[in-house]
Amino acid sequence: MPTKIEKDAVSGQDTTGHEWDGVKELNTPLPTWWVYTFYACIVFALVYCVLYPSWPSLRGHTEGLLGHTNRADLARSLEAQTKSRAAFVDRIRTTSLADIRKDTGLFNFALAGGRSAFQTNCIQCHGAGGAGSVGYPNLADDKWLWGGEIGQIHTTIQHGIRNANEKSRQGLMPRFGADELLTAAQVAAVTDHVLSLSGRAKPTPEGAKVFQEQCLACHQADGKGNQELGAPNLTDGIWLYGGDRDSLYRTIFYARNGSMPAWGERLDEATLKMLALYVHSLGGGR
Amino acid sequence: MFFRHEKIETNVILMVVLTLITVSIGGLVQIIPLFTIETTIERVDGVRPYSPLEQLGRNIYIREGCYLCHSQQIRPFKDEVERYGPYSLAAESMYDRPFQWGSKRTGPDLARVGGRYSNDWHAAHLVSPRAVVPESIMPAYPFLAQRKLEFDDIARHLEALRAVGSPYSDEMIAKARVDLEAQVTPDADPTDLLKRYPRAVVGKFNTASPAITELDALIAYLQVLGTMVRFGDIPPDRLRQ
Numbered sequence: 001m002p003t004k005i006e007k008d009a010v011s012g013q014d015t016t017g018h019e020w021d022g023v024k025e026l027n028t029p030l031p032t033w034w035v036y037t038f039y040a041c042i043v044f045a046l047v048y049c050v051l052y053p054s055w056p057s058l059r060g061h062t063e064g065l066l067g068h069t070n071r072a073d074l075a076r077s078l079e080a081q082t083k084s085r086a087a088f089v090d091r092i093r094t095t096s097l098a099d100i101r102k103d104t105g106l107f108n109f110a111l112a113g114g115r116s117a118f119q120t121n122c123i124q125c126h127g128a129g130g131a132g133s134v135g136y137p138n139l140a141d142d143k144w145l146w147g148g149e150i151g152q153i154h155t156t157i158q159h160g161i162r163n164a165n166e167k168s169r170q171g172l173m174p175r176f177g178a179d180e181l182l183t184a185a186q187v188a189a190v191t192d193h194v195l196s197l198s199g200r201a202k203p204t205p206e207g208a209k210v211f212q213e214q215c216l217a218c219h220q221a222d223g224k225g226n227q228e229l230g231a232p233n234l235t236d237g238i239w240l241y242g243g244d245r246d247s248l249y250r251t252i253f254y255a256r257n258g259s260m261p262a263w264g265e266r267l268d269e270a271t272l273k274m275l276a277l278y279v280h281s282l283g284g285g286r
Numbered sequence: 287m288f289f290r291h292e293k294i295e296t297n298v299i300l301m302v303v304l305t306l307i308t309v310s311i312g313g314l315v316q317i318i319p320l321f322t323i324e325t326t327i328e329r330v331d332g333v334r335p336y337s338p339l340e341q342l343g344r345n346i347y348i349r350e351g352c353y354l355c356h357s358q359q360i361r362p363f364k365d366e367v368e369r370y371g372p373y374s375l376a377a378e379s380m381y382d383r384p385f386q387w388g389s390k391r392t393g394p395d396l397a398r399v400g401g402r403y404s405n406d407w408h409a410a411h412l413v414s415p416r417a418v419v420p421e422s423i424m425p426a427y428p429f430l431a432q433r434k435l436e437f438d439d440i441a442r443h444l445e446a447l448r449a450v451g452s453p454y455s456d457e458m459i460a461k462a463r464v465d466l467e468a469q470v471t472p473d474a475d476p477t478d479l480l481k482r483y484p485r486a487v488v489g490k491f492n493t494a495s496p497a498i499t500e501l502d503a504l505i506a507y508l509q510v511l512g513t514m515v516r517f518g519d520i521p522p523d524r525l526r527q
Contacts, residue, residue, distance in 0.1 A: 055315075056315065056316070056319035056320075057319060058318070058319060058322045059322065061319070070361075070362045071362050071373070073362070074362040074363065074364060074367065074373070077364045078364060081364065120368075120369055121402075123419075124403060124407070124411075124418065124419055125403070125404075125407055125418060127420070128421070133417060133418055133420075134410075134417065135406065135410065135418075136407075136418065163404075258404070258406060259404045259405075259406065260404065261401060261402065261403070261404065266371075266401075266402075
């Protein structure tokens with residue numbers, strides 16, 4: 001194949017010099033800016049290969065002169081963050097909950113940190129504002145299942161409720177109907193008795209008798225409950241699992257016994273304290 | 287001219303052969319080291335194949351397309367580590383076929399969701415997401431609580447996974463059915479199950495149905511995600527790559 005570059009008479013451009021069965025083609029070179037960008041990319045790639053991890057080998061890969069790794073970057077940025085917070089976090093760790101509340105600057109930091117931890121870990125059950133939902137208690141009111149003092153809140157968060165953690169809060173309500181401790185008629189009667197405690201049904205002697213025998217130990221004679229055992233107050237009109245007759249009947253028949261993870265197994269001490277302070281500040285802390 | 291490409295352009299066989307050589311160099315440079323580099327998968331303790339119930343839960347996870355919104359890969363960035371926990375290691379997806387890495391997060395990453403919520407929460411949330419998270423845009427999956435889990439072929443399922451590399455022992459395969467039922471029956475003795483599958487979460491996850499349902503399997507799977515490796519036990523320099 002002859003390679004003879006000619007000048008095309010019509011366009012004034014060079015030909016490529018190739019000829020196929022008498023057909024020739026014009027040589028239209030790439031724009032200069034494009035060619036130099038391309039060369040620059042090649043140079044960039046070579047420089048990158050030298051500075052950063054790039055070429056794999058059979059036993060590893062080239063490390064690059066900068067020694068860059070994502071994980072080391074992360075460790076550095078976490079370290080910098082820890083350092084920047086350290087002044088506050090260390091003080092929170094070593095200061096008692098009561099004393100933190102007296103120190104405005106520290107308390108504000110703790111509330112902000114608690115709020116952020118709450119949004120990551122707590123809102124899925126207790127809601128963005130701590131208002132809770134069916135089965136998950138409202139943290140913004142002043143009624144508490146396990147106590148609303150700051151230390152009690154801290155313990156609940158740290159060890160959780162009815163989980164595998166040894167120190168978790170463990171009050172259990174029996175399944176009165178399902179385990180045949182009571183007949184269906186007795187459960188119905190005591191359901192009415194519980195409703196009567198908040199004035200929504202007439203008390204019956206039968207219901208009062210069952211309540212006396214079965215419920216009083218935890219919920220107390222006046223139905224006001226016992227925070228040591230997580231036995232809710234039955235007179236305040238707040239119902240974790242619904243306050244209509246049907247829901248109450250099911251609660252007594254099958255029991256509920258909701259649980260909460262032990263956050264002490266996941267979060268550090270300072271975060272637990274900040275969370276306790278934040279929850280306490282939601283409105284109902286005692 | 288030093289390189290006479292006319293010769294290649296006019297000879298199909300030569301062109302095919304040279305193309306093959308060129309393409310395979312690129313492929314081999316990328317692929318071969320993966321088989322020999324020791325650091326491709328960090329050696330960490332604790333990663334085990336999924337228990338039979340978890341494995342079937344994983345199948346439901348994939349069947350329902352959970353991966354379209356949820357990834358299972360915490361990347362080594364500050365914001366992700368702060369929110370989700372320690373970044374994911376390759377070893378943690380060793381027995382995932384296929385793995386669930388990604389960055390598509392219409393919903394949150396689930397790589398470390400295990401143990402984060404109670405079983406009851408998962409049951410309530412899967413049946414009706416907005417009952418517990420009013421802002422949620424996740425679809426509801428109430429049928430999972432009703433559909434009986436099909437597990438007659440569970441042993442063969444584990445055999446198939448063994449054929450592609452999951453280290454299920456003969457004992458695990460023989461006891462697959464027993465293990466599956468033990469994990470979801472509250473009164474059963476889980477000692478053997480936990481010996482074969484440490485840290486498996488045992489319980490009747492779906493309390494709305496006495497039968498073993500698809501919801502039970504899915505929650506068992508979600509509750510083990512990201513819990514197999516204990517990060518406190520690993521010296522940091524072993525994780526540097």
